[in-house]
Amino acid sequence: MTKAKRPKNQKSLQGQMRVIEAVMASLIVVSAVAFLYLFAATPSSQPQETSELEKIGHNVLHDIDEQRLLARFVYRSEWANLTSALVVSLPTNVYFNLAIYDVNGNPINHPLMQYGNQQVFDSSKAVASVSYIVPGYQTNYSPRILVLKLVRG
Amino acid sequence: MRAARGKKGQFIVIAALLLSIMIIAVSTVIYGTVTYYRQERWEEYVTVVDSIKTASCNLLQVGLANYTQTQTLNQSVLRDYFNQWMRDVRKAYPGFGVDLSYSLASGIRSAYGVNLNYSMGLARTWNQQVSFSAADATVNIDVASLGLKGYNFSSHAFLKMNIRDAVWYSKEGKRYVLIYISVDKEGPEAVVNLQKSNFGVKLSGAPASSFSLKRYYSSAYSCFIYEIQVSSIDLKPSSVEVTLQDTRGIKTVSYTTNIGQNSA
Numbered sequence: 001m002t003k004a005k006r007p008k009n010q011k012s013l014q015g016q017m018r019v020i021e022a023v024m025a026s027l028i029v030v031s032a033v034a035f036l037y038l039f040a041a042t043p044s045s046q047p048q049e050t051s052e053l054e055k056i057g058h059n060v061l062h063d064i065d066e067q068r069l070l071a072r073f074v075y076r077s078e079w080a081n082l083t084s085a086l087v088v089s090l091p092t093n094v095y096f097n098l099a100i101y102d103v104n105g106n107p108i109n110h111p112l113m114q115y116g117n118q119q120v121f122d123s124s125k126a127v128a129s130v131s132y133i134v135p136g137y138q139t140n141y142s143p144r145i146l147v148l149k150l151v152r153g
Numbered sequence: 154m155r156a157a158r159g160k161k162g163q164f165i166v167i168a169a170l171l172l173s174i175m176i177i178a179v180s181t182v183i184y185g186t187v188t189y190y191r192q193e194r195w196e197e198y199v200t201v202v203d204s205i206k207t208a209s210c211n212l213l214q215v216g217l218a219n220y221t222q223t224q225t226l227n228q229s230v231l232r233d234y235f236n237q238w239m240r241d242v243r244k245a246y247p248g249f250g251v252d253l254s255y256s257l258a259s260g261i262r263s264a265y266g267v268n269l270n271y272s273m274g275l276a277r278t279w280n281q282q283v284s285f286s287a288a289d290a291t292v293n294i295d296v297a298s299l300g301l302k303g304y305n306f307s308s309h310a311f312l313k314m315n316i317r318d319a320v321w322y323s324k325e326g327k328r329y330v331l332i333y334i335s336v337d338k339e340g341p342e343a344v345v346n347l348q349k350s351n352f353g354v355k356l357s358g359a360p361a362s363s364f365s366l367k368r369y370y371s372s373a374y375s376c377f378i379y380e381i382q383v384s385s386i387d388l389k390p391s392s393v394e395v396t397l398q399d400t401r402g403i404k405t406v407s408y409t410t411n412i413g414q415n416s417a
Contacts (some may be wrong), residue, residue: 025169032173036180058200065207068400103241132204133245135212138402139219141234143208143241 053094053128053150060089061132061148074100074144075137083113086148093153095120103143116153124151198299201246205253209292210308212238213274217288217310218402220275231257231274231288250297258289265311265341280394280408285313311339312403314395317374320413321389330356332381332393334407335374343377344399353396354381389414 064070064085073082086096095116100108121127132146216231223230239253257274269276269287277286293305317333332354336344345368354361364383371378381395393412398404 021163021165025165028166028169028173029176032176036177036184054197054200058203062203062207065211071211103244105244130200131246132200133208133242135208135234135238136215139215139222141212141215141219141237143238143245145245 049126049152050128053126053152054130056090056094057096057128057130057148057150058132060086061130061146063089065132065134070132070146071134071137074134074146075140075142077110079110079113083115086113087115090115090150095151095153097121097149099147099149101145101147103145105145108144116151120153121149121151127151198249198296198301201249201251202294202296202301202304205242205246205251205294206292206306209238209253209255209290210310213288213290213308214310214401214403217275217286218404220288221277221286221404222398222402228273228275231290235290248298250295252295252297254293254295256291258291262289264309265313265337265339267313277405279406282407282409282411283313283315284405284407285311286403286405287311309339310401310403311337311341312344312397312399312401312405313337313341314397314405314407316393316395316407316409317378318413319393319409319411320415321386323414323416327384328386330383330386330390330393330412332383332395333371333374334379334381334395334397335376336379336397336399338399345377347379347397347399351398351400352379352381354383355392355394355396356383356386356390357392358394 061070064073069085070082072078073085082098086098090096096114097116098113100110102108128150130148130150132148134144134146136142212234213231216234219230219234220227235255235257239255242251242253258269258271258276259273260271262269262271264287265285267278267283267285269285269289270278271287271289274290275288278284279286288310289307291305291307293303295302295304313336315335315337317335319330319332321330322328336347338344347368349364349366352364352366354364361383364381367380367382369378369380370376390412392408392410394406394408396404396406
């Protein structure tokens with residue numbers, strides 16, 4: 001059997017149709033992807049920043065505690081040493097404010113332990129807060145809760 | 154023939170439509186999953202659990218320090234501390250639904266090369282050449298807000314002192330006692346940061362008013378050694394007693410009557 005010859009103009013018409021179909025298919029796929037982008041929520045940097053600061057804050061307090069210095073600083077009221085330890089341990093562009101409470105949430109009297117201006121804390125949108133509990137020191141059980149607030153300068 | 158060709162051409166469009174539906178469906182599922190886990194406060198949960206875990210380990214050391222330092226040897230101190238700790242942790246993390254439970258070790262256990270006879274989580278053997286103080290507890294943490302249940306860990310506190318040798322020297326008119334001590338803690342790990350103020354020495358039952366302390370690694374003993382020298386001891390002592398209180402406040406007392414003599 002020999003293949004019937006098609007007229008030249010019919011062939012080119014079919015070729016054009018293929019191109020149109022391909023363009024339509026591409027448009028459908030592109031429009032589907034575009035449709036998805038309408039609903040995609042790009043992650044805002046603020047929660048990530050806070051999460052990162054929380055991690056840093058917790059690690060620093062944990063490290064000082066591991067060296068058996070945290071309880072000593074807190075229970076022997078070595079506030080200057082505690083502030084210095086935090087300044088040295090935290091990255092240079094991270095500012096902090098530390099407050100100490102008893103287990104009922106009553107603040108413990110201590111001088112201001114802060115690195116960085118208050119304005120930085122007031123103006124920053126991403127303030128991370130880390131709570132760290134210290135149960136006691138030497139033979140005495142008397143829990144203290146350290147609340148460390150961190151911002152990036 | 155023409156209709157058949159037309160149908161073949163439409164297949165690309167139909168395939169593209171199906172592909173689009175698939176992309177949208179898969180993306181919807183991925184998007185839902187990602188946004189759900191992004192909203193969870195994982196970092197906060199991890200820090201809370203880690204903070205409670207570290208504090209519980211510290212509490213064990215505080216309990217052991219209290220047990221070893223008080224004259225009356227309050228055997229229930231660890232239980233009392235943990236009971237209070239359970240209540241205080243709930244107060245400290247009110248929004249998390251933290252529930253803590255514990256069990257204290259009891260009975261004889263072998264660890265760190267010694268037999269530990271635990272009662273209410275505490276054990277000690279003092280006034281021996283090898284003396285130790287130990288505490289052991291298993292803590293269970295549930296965090297309701299996280300759906301975390303049954304996270305448990307064992308915590309140990311341990312301090313061991315070994316009088317390796319005690320020798321009375323009488324050489325060239327100088328008479329003194331040298332005491333060689335090794336100190337280990339849980340791990341086991343050699344304790345290398347002790348100062349003179351951490352030790353107390355008694356010779357023949359009488360406190361040594363002054364002594365010197367050296368620290369070094371001894372190849373003879375194959376461990377880190379504290380060398381205590383008590384000078385001006387005219388007679389060979391009948392006994393040597395060394396009291397140690399480490400930086401955590403945990404105490405132990407070693408005692409020996411096995412004293413060597415080295416005379417020129």
